[in-house]
Amino acid sequence: MNSLYDVQQVLKRFGIYVYVGSRLGDIELMAIELKNLYEARMIDEKTYQTSWLILKREHRIEEARDKSGEM
Numbered sequence: 001m002n003s004l005y006d007v008q009q010v011l012k013r014f015g016i017y018v019y020v021g022s023r024l025g026d027i028e029l030m031a032i033e034l035k036n037l038y039e040a041r042m043i044d045e046k047t048y049q050t051s052w053l054i055l056k057r058e059h060r061i062e063e064a065r066d067k068s069g070e071m
Helices: 004-012 023-039 045-068
Strands: none
Touching (some): 004 023, 004 045, 023 045
């Protein structure tokens, strides 16, 4: 697992589809859903940590993109 798409597939296994309308919003909601799955012991620690790191990286990329004025 190494991309945002992979994290989406983990969530999809549990019937969780995230679309807020902004990529940054999607990433933040995915992080919340991922945490809920982990706390409910639906996913293991390794999956949670890997997914969380991917979301954190993507969040940083999107914030940098927003600051530079790109769409």
